[in-house]
Amino acid sequence: MERTYRTQVQTHMPLETHGVVVDWNSDVMMIYASTQNTNAVRNEMASVFNLPKSKVRVVCDFMGGGFGAKHSAGSFGPMAANLAKKSGRPVWLMMDRKEEHHSEGNRPNSIQYLKIGAKKDGTLTGIQQRSHGTAGVALGAGVGRIAQILYPCPNFATEQYDVLTNAGPGAAWRAPGNVQGAFGLEQAIDELAEKLNVDPLSYRNQIDKSEVRKVERQRGAKLFDWSRRQPAGSDKGIVKKGLGIGQSTWPRFVTLDSSVEVKIHNDGGVEIRSGVQDIGTGTKTILAQVVAEELGLQVKDITVNIGDTFFPVGPGSGGSVVTGSITPPTRNAAFEAKNALLKLVAKEWKTDSSELFIENGQVSSKKDAGLKMPFKEATKLMQTSQISKIASRSDDYGGFQQPWGLAYGDLGSVQFAEVSVNTETGFVKVDKIVAAHSCGRPLNIGQLESQINGGVIQGVSYALYENRVMDKGTGHMMNANVDQYKVPFSMEIPEIETIIVEEYSALSSTDAYGIGEPANIATAAAIANAVYNAIGVRLYEIPITPSSILKALNKVS
Structure with missing residues (x-):
């Protein structure tokens, strides 16, 4: 059976076109970007302008669509940064619709x-x-x-x-x-x-x-x-x-360059931090779900702060890679933070932390049903203002690994x-x-x-x-x-x-x-x-x- 098939050119047409706001002061280059990859934009801009990565900050709180073309700073990113440096003022540069069709993928x-x-x-x-x-x-x-x-x-x-x-x-x-x-x-x-x-x-x-x-x-x-x-x-x-x-x-693409910080504050608040962005697919929600499940809390109890390169590095949103890369370290970081909290409660109750668990916002004992403490009360046992644990994506169980990540x-x-x-x-x-x-x-x-x-x-x-x-x-x-x-x-x-x-x-x-x-x-x-x-x-x-x-x-x- 022999045949020839033809497919057309399909251009990217997200509701929000490509673009940035760049505010470059003497201390840091601040970039607000419509991007699927905060880490890649930071690395690219740092390279173009010969800056340490620590001097470039990329933030993407929300974005209006990206189907693969928004992984880099493009040509408009350096343009806006040059203008911001020369003018001493923040520069907003967004592609118009014609430019989006022509030039952005x-x-x-x-x-x-x-x-x-x-x-x-x-x-x-x-x-x-x-x-x-x-x-x-x-x-x-x-x-x-x-x-x-x-x-x-x-x-x-x-x-x-x-x-x-x-x-x-x-x-x-x-x-x-x-x-x-x-x-x-x-x-x-x-x-x-x-x-x-x-x-x-x-x-x-x-x-x-x-x-x-x-x-x-x-x-x-x-x-x-x-x-x-x-x-x-x-x-x-x-x-x-x-x-x-x-x-x-x-x-199943997975990148090991995916990290998350989970904080338990001494007022009972729980916070997630990562550079990973949410491009509208619900990354914020699933991260909150994973931590809430691990800590025995409700999703509404979790604060999610992501899309900022000043947080631990997160994966780019491409190749269906985010969920498999970022949720395991999120759960692992929450697990480590939970164990640290349970050790404080175990010390208070003069028992072993392995006998304790958290469910429905309560710390309880597997052996003594009378031992109960609200999660918020347990956090008051901290000697510092927070418990902070950072985890990165590890090899899959069994040690499966490739140098650049996992694909299987x-x-x-x-x-x-x-x-x-x-x-x-x-x-x-x-x-x-x-x-x-x-x-x-x-x-x-x-x-x-x-x-x-x-x-x-x-x-x-x-x-x-x-x-x-x-x-x-x-x-x-x-x-x-x-x-x-x-x-x-x-x-x-x-x-x-x-x-x-x-x-x-x-x-x-x-x-x-x-x-x-x-x-x-x-x-x-x-x-x-x-x-x-x-x-x-x-x-x-x-x-x-x-x-x-x-x-x-x-x-x-």
Whole structure:
């Protein structure tokens, strides 16, 4: 089975554009940044201006969206700092919308050639992949390794080329490379299943060895009611319904350069400090949850101060790395602080601290039910104003380590799409997505579902709407705005149902991982497969537009 697939350039378009406020006085360069990585911005600015890191402070209390492009100081950061130094005044520099489209990152396009061989029983024998793409003046147009690792195959070869052009730079964009790669691979697997006369869900059950995705397929197919799927193009009428499936894989990335300080104050207050930023995914909430659970308190009792490089260094928000990197040291620091407090109580009660525990805001004894002390009263036993413990991310249990961090396992997902295609107008409506995902131990179901919803919406946008339009004569982007650069509005967003599959690998003190990347990878592929099932004609290029639907149907007729 040989096919070529094409994906478009998708630009970053967060509600808040890139930008900084820089206040550079004689003592410290103070930077308020819209960033996914406070530590990286600090290090970059310190390097550019030959300053000690201790003389550069980056703060990110809140930010209005970042999907991978906000990891550096960019060109605007040093510009603002130079102006602040020369003027002696704080400088505010934010990109306007046109500059954001042009200069601050995009998901590169791709032209992917795939050749897949299988035996008559469906066993994969070889996968050959060749891709070209452009990240403009930057690199990074590869289509990931999803074709190599999603389905075990004894023979695999890949060539992935960057084509440099005089256009804005590519940047990380929520599962870089893998979204493009999944669009090609998952359509190819569907087409191969059809050649073998096998249902595409059944074929994945045969060739996919992931136990987690097996459960996701089972639960997702039941909720979605996959059994109602009909042969491609068999729906009657002008508006045709179609069902499709797409899968993804993403590594469990962890960085050891992740530290947290937990303080218990002598007035009963508990504080978390870390340089890690919350880009809207709920990092503050899960840190408070982890500490509250460890200390036997309520989430509202915990104060979270993060997003400041004067606190212990935190990981950047990229690669779905934050949860798996920062929650284990948070719990470990809280554990050490709790033990220090319990030793003070044990001394007061003339007992051993190992016999004490904290639950529902009370310090109690395992052996003597009569011994009880409110947490707030226990903190008054301190001889100093606080107990402070700092912990950093350690190797996973068993000592698994790589020099730059950890990457292993599979944060996989399975998504099912239902679409309606009007064969007279070419209009495609995504009616429903069922998204089954796993990310280890789920810490906050509401936040997980919110992230999956966001990933699905971005996947719908990628499949049907977003497209950078360039003038071929001048090389200028023609739709660098929020009017002509199309994204779905509320009426175009489908019903989304999520399934969270819990999976415990017992590798850290929280066993929790991120969901950001997997939430977005499989959506466009599932929609493309559903469109084929609706109209019986396969489209190998996105975005799938009314004109491309009509063109494909006219070719058949």
